[in-house]
Amino acid sequence: MKRAIIFIMDGAGDRAIKEFGFLTPIEAASTPTLDRIAKNGINGLMYTVGPGIIPGSDTSHMNLFGYDPKEYYPGRGPLEALGEGIDLKPGDVAFRVNFATVDDNMRIIDRRAGRIKSGTEELAKLIDGIEIDGVEVIFKPSVQHRAVLVLRGEDLSDRVSDSDPHIEGVPVKKVIPLEETPEAKKTAKILNELIMIAHERFSKAEINKKRKEKGLLPANIILTRGAGMMRYVEPIEKRYRIRGAIVSGVAIVRGVGRLLGMEAPKVKGATGDPNTNIDAKIDAVIELLKDHDVVLVNIKAPDVFGHDGNPIGKKKFIEKIDKHMRRLLDYAIENNVYLIVTSDHSTPCSKRDHSSDPVPLAAIGPDVRVDSVEKFGERFAAFGGLGTITGMGLFGTILDWIDKAEKFGA
Numbered sequence: 001m002k003r004a005i006i007f008i009m010d011g012a013g014d015r016a017i018k019e020f021g022f023l024t025p026i027e028a029a030s031t032p033t034l035d036r037i038a039k040n041g042i043n044g045l046m047y048t049v050g051p052g053i054i055p056g057s058d059t060s061h062m063n064l065f066g067y068d069p070k071e072y073y074p075g076r077g078p079l080e081a082l083g084e085g086i087d088l089k090p091g092d093v094a095f096r097v098n099f100a101t102v103d104d105n106m107r108i109i110d111r112r113a114g115r116i117k118s119g120t121e122e123l124a125k126l127i128d129g130i131e132i133d134g135v136e137v138i139f140k141p142s143v144q145h146r147a148v149l150v151l152r153g154e155d156l157s158d159r160v161s162d163s164d165p166h167i168e169g170v171p172v173k174k175v176i177p178l179e180e181t182p183e184a185k186k187t188a189k190i191l192n193e194l195i196m197i198a199h200e201r202f203s204k205a206e207i208n209k210k211r212k213e214k215g216l217l218p219a220n221i222i223l224t225r226g227a228g229m230m231r232y233v234e235p236i237e238k239r240y241r242i243r244g245a246i247v248s249g250v251a252i253v254r255g256v257g258r259l260l261g262m263e264a265p266k267v268k269g270a271t272g273d274p275n276t277n278i279d280a281k282i283d284a285v286i287e288l289l290k291d292h293d294v295v296l297v298n299i300k301a302p303d304v305f306g307h308d309g310n311p312i313g314k315k316k317f318i319e320k321i322d323k324h325m326r327r328l329l330d331y332a333i334e335n336n337v338y339l340i341v342t343s344d345h346s347t348p349c350s351k352r353d354h355s356s357d358p359v360p361l362a363a364i365g366p367d368v369r370v371d372s373v374e375k376f377g378e379r380f381a382a383f384g385g386l387g388t389i390t391g392m393g394l395f396g397t398i399l400d401w402i403d404k405a406e407k408f409g410a
């Protein structure tokens with residue numbers, strides 16, 4: 001069985017940085033293992049979603065598995081809920097949630113409830129499983145002040161506004177229907193009721209009494225955003241006849257995996273921040289390759305440094321990834337596994353956000369063509385044998401390498 005690993009350095013692509021002599025963080029970093037892959041393999045530039053499109057991590061990962069997000073993207077709420085391990089059914093409406101602090105006039109003091117770190121499980125139990133107008137409430141805390149909310153029942157809609165005003169010092173927003181349908185009205189009404197129930201129950205909760213005694217802000221409200229409705233998506237095994245898996249510390253990336261019918265386990269120590277355990281992720285990849293054709297691993301930290309506008313941190317972290325890559329490359333060569341190293345989008349430190357700039361890509365494998373590129377990086381990849389391709393194009397190429405693609409025509 002031919003297999004492939006897609007290694008995603010999240011947000012690693014960048015723009016020219018003056019302090020680095022107009023090199024990008026990847027180009028400026030010392031990366032002997034990535035360079036070895038570039039030198040002995042094929043290279044290219046990739047627009048994950050398409051030229052001129054600024055990808056989110058979720059939409060880019062959908063493309064990398066051959067699903068057009070314009071057709072299948074369910075919104076952030078469902079992806080986050082799936083990533084947190086909730087089994088969604090078509091018709092469920094899911095939201096991203098913050099535990100927050102309000103005063104007696106429902107004015108927001110802190111959108112993150114004093115960056116609450118523990119006790120959210122206890123609060124979640126106070127509303128998880130309740131029913132409002134025949135609609136079931138599923139509520140699960142995730143990391144720190146975050147949680148996911150799912151409404152399950154008949155005739156719901158994701159066309160409702162956020163209750164999260166995204167700023168502090170103002171009252172919690174009333175959820176309003178964004179279209180004149182009974183479904184949107186019903187969903188907005190249920191949400192507004194749920195927010196009040198949460199406020200009442202959380203305010204009396206033991207953990208909040210203790211927090212107040214310690215001088216900490218109570219988590220006494222939920223703020224909802226990112227409504228999306230789950231719909232059926234043909235699983236990857238049916239659509240492309242492959243078994244796929246995703247290893248990531250980021251809930252929405254795991255959520256993409258689960259949406260497409262893949263395995264996306266929570267790996268211990270895989271945090272989605274610079275303290276993540278890269279070795280544990282590599283172990284998980286190797287384990288998953290036993291019964292999967294394509295395994296994607298996502299390392300989030302380069303994106304975090306990009307958002308923070310920290311080119312030196314980004315460069316150093318890319319060097320750290322390079323050190324860990326050695327073991328994965330040895331494994332790939334020894335086991336005739338294809339290894340593709342790339343990024344899901346650029347996150348230029350100067351922009352502090354994602355950009356449409358294409359990302360470098362290098363791939364190595366048993367019979368992959370070799371081009372004359374000798375180093376891994378944006379400027380080198382531009383001369384690569386794959387040219388400039390899209391995420392869908394890369395996925396199709398990988399399918400062909402592992403003998404899972406079908407001929408188009410006679």
Ligand code: ZN
Binds near residue numbers: 010344345
């Ligand atoms: Zn990303």
Ligand code: ZN
Binds near residue numbers: 303304307347354
């Ligand atoms: Zn990002």
